[in-house]
Amino acid sequence: MTKSKRNLIERLNSGPVICAEGFLFEIERRGYMRSGEFVPMVSLEHPEALENLHRDFQHSGSDIVQAFTYNGHREKMKVIGKEELLEPLNRAALKIAKKVADNPIGKEPNLMAGNISNSNIWNDKDKTKNKEVEKMFSEMVGWAVDEGADMLIGETFYYAEEAYTALKVMKKTGLPCVITIAPMAQNIMRDGVSIVDTCKELEQRGGDVVGMNCFRGPATMMPYIKEIRKALKCHVAALPINLRTTEEHPTFFNLPDNNGCTCHSPYKTAFPTALDPMQCNRYEIGKFAKEAFELGINYLGVCCLANPMLIRQVAEAVGLTVPSSKYREDMTNHMLFGTGKNIPNHQKDYQDKA
Numbered sequence: 217m218t219k220s221k222r223n224l225i226e227r228l229n230s231g232p233v234i235c236a237e238g239f240l241f242e243i244e245r246r247g248y249m250r251s252g253e254f255v256p257m258v259s260l261e262h263p264e265a266l267e268n269l270h271r272d273f274q275h276s277g278s279d280i281v282q283a284f285t286y287n288g289h290r291e292k293m294k295v296i297g298k299e300e301l302l303e304p305l306n307r308a309a310l311k312i313a314k315k316v317a318d319n320p321i322g323k324e325p326n327l328m329a330g331n332i333s334n335s336n337i338w339n340d341k342d343k344t345k346n347k348e349v350e351k352m353f354s355e356m357v358g359w360a361v362d363e364g365a366d367m368l369i370g371e372t373f374y375y376a377e378e379a380y381t382a383l384k385v386m387k388k389t390g391l392p393c394v395i396t397i398a399p400m401a402q403n404i405m406r407d408g409v410s411i412v413d414t415c416k417e418l419e420q421r422g423g424d425v426v427g428m429n430c431f432r433g434p435a436t437m438m439p440y441i442k443e444i445r446k447a448l449k450c451h452v453a454a455l456p457i458n459l460r461t462t463e464e465h466p467t468f469f470n471l472p473d474n475n476g477c478t479c480h481s482p483y484k485t486a487f488p489t490a491l492d493p494m495q496c497n498r499y500e501i502g503k504f505a506k507e508a509f510e511l512g513i514n515y516l517g518v519c520c521l522a523n524p525m526l527i528r529q530v531a532e533a534v535g536l537t538v539p540s541s542k543y544r545e546d547m548t549n550h551m552l553f554g555t556g557k558n559i560p561n562h563q564k565d566y567q568d569k570a
């Protein structure tokens with residue numbers, strides 16, 4: 217590869233950087249993952265599906281190709297009885313991400329990001345497992361460096377100390393580090409640290425980009441993002457989920473379907489299989505991105521329930537033109553609502569009765 221490649225910080229210093237996340241829901245929706253256990257076996261079982269997913273997001277403007285290793289950690293592989301596939305799964309996901317990142321549609325290569333995230337065994341009341349978590353992070357970060365990651369992303373942490381541990385492990389590599397937290401509905405980290413204080417601490421500990429991802433839609437993420445932006449000097453990240461979360465239900469875990477649902481999910485909650493009616497429209501996602509960008513936040517994206525159309529919306533909301541902008545909406549020639557001269561009047565006249 218001969219093309220020059222700016223690092224993450226250089227890119228952020230000169231403008232917005234887009235990062236698609238939320239692969240878990242999108243791959244499940246495409247039929248390559250079991251909902252509930254949510255293990256990204258796709259890198260081994262259907263590598264072409266994962267490559268296509270990355271290419272679709274790249275086509276819609278994602279500057280970062282994040283290796284799909286979310287939940288691909290030792291603990292989760294133990295839970296499903298496939299611990300022997302841990303390293304092959306991680307390396308396969310990293311290689312696919314690298315391949316896509318090094319073959320951009322535009323002139324400049326994308327950045328390949330290694331990824332670690334919430335372990336689900338971190339416990340501030342029983343610290344015996346926490347050393348194991350640090351080891352899990354270390355082995356995954358090691359594989360990411362080995363496979364040529366340009367940067368690292370630690371994401372979806374709901375314990376402050378777990379996020380600090382992830383950052384400590386990532387920092388040892390010398391690569392640019394993004395660290396984002398995902399507080400649950402009590403609006404505080406589970407070990408009692410406030411959202412803003414956690415972010416301040418992450419900046420102090422050397423996070424290059426600090427912010428929030430996942431669990432919250434635009435409405436319940438934005439208030440914290442504003443505070444975080446004010447409190448920090450470093451670059452800030454904002455990647456909400458694509459759902460209309462509310463003050464009463466700030467995260468997707470207990471978000472109810474009050475949209476006239478006639479056939480509820482067989483579980484206690486609409487999460488994770490019946491959330492569709494609560495999705496934001498593209499304009500709501502674009503509005504969030506624009507507002508965040510105007511606050512001075514340059515690291516933008518969408519997490520769970522993201523799709524390529526929404527990533528294009530984010531990119532265009534902050535003034536970028538991306539390959540898929542070629543296909544952005546244009547109602548001029550719609551059969552009923554079109555305004556073009558080739559649309560017959562008897563169709564235009566029928567709009568309100570359609």
Ligand SMILES: [Zn+2]
Nearest residue numbers: 238430519520
């Ligand atoms: Zn997410």
